[in-house]
Amino acid sequence: MSQHRYSLTFLGVGAGLSPELGNNNVLVENEDRSAHLLVDCGPVTAHELKLAGRLQDIRNVFITHVHDDHVGGLQLWAQLNRYVFQQTPALYFREELWEELWPATMRGGLERVSGPAGEPLTVGLDAYFEVHRLLEAQTVEIPGLPVLTPRLGLHVPGKPSFGFFLGEDVFFSADSQQLPPTVGPTGKPLRVIFQDCQLFDFPNGVHTSLARLNRELPPEQKAITRLMHYNYEPDMDARAMGFWGFVPRNEPVWV
Numbered sequence: 001m002s003q004h005r006y007s008l009t010f011l012g013v014g015a016g017l018s019p020e021l022g023n024n025n026v027l028v029e030n031e032d033r034s035a036h037l038l039v040d041c042g043p044v045t046a047h048e049l050k051l052a053g054r055l056q057d058i059r060n061v062f063i064t065h066v067h068d069d070h071v072g073g074l075q076l077w078a079q080l081n082r083y084v085f086q087q088t089p090a091l092y093f094r095e096e097l098w099e100e101l102w103p104a105t106m107r108g109g110l111e112r113v114s115g116p117a118g119e120p121l122t123v124g125l126d127a128y129f130e131v132h133r134l135l136e137a138q139t140v141e142i143p144g145l146p147v148l149t150p151r152l153g154l155h156v157p158g159k160p161s162f163g164f165f166l167g168e169d170v171f172f173s174a175d176s177q178q179l180p181p182t183v184g185p186t187g188k189p190l191r192v193i194f195q196d197c198q199l200f201d202f203p204n205g206v207h208t209s210l211a212r213l214n215r216e217l218p219p220e221q222k223a224i225t226r227l228m229h230y231n232y233e234p235d236m237d238a239r240a241m242g243f244w245g246f247v248p249r250n251e252p253v254w255v
């Protein structure tokens, strides 16, 4: 079976408290860039895409979880789409995120708008987006891209957070304190792993550390692991440790 190439471009590589490295949000695109999916939309990403004139082109976003570095740019994106771009892009997220995403985060800024005659008007998230609240076993299918299969992870205990598979053999951990799996959604061994990784070895119950990944991942898994969501500019050689390496910022990683 021929493999369709596609790329992941990290618009930022920083952890939540390291916005100087951008937000660890990713643009997935096919080879001729006719299909795309943005994974998460933090405040740095939204501003950078706006300044580059690219925010208007984003028509599909998948949200992994509700932390500022992953959803803090959504209000800007929502308002630009409604009032400036006059388009209704697709917003995908697992149903478990709803309470944190709309009632607890976005509603305060987006619910009250001015009606046609200046009267008060109350709107929902669907005034801004084509909302896809994914149920268990539902996938994100965008023509031209591999199927995205969400996978419940463990990030902050008790907080819903989803990594995902792309196609059969690529895994993206999102923010996670777990080690990656070894096989994809159909049981096929993984070919590529994108893994959350903090650079200090301090068990904080939120993220995986580089030291733990180095200790606990077998060599063959380390070799396919691309490290992301790091908290300072790395000063160690991940390739020498046996990893694929750290993901670069703003350069496509082809898979």
Ligand SMILES: [Zn+2]
Pocket (backbone or CB within 6 Å): 015, 016, 024, 067, 069, 070, 175, 229
């Ligand atoms: Zn994060």
Ligand SMILES: [Zn+2]
Pocket (backbone or CB within 6 Å): 016, 065, 067, 155, 175
């Ligand atoms: Zn997080």
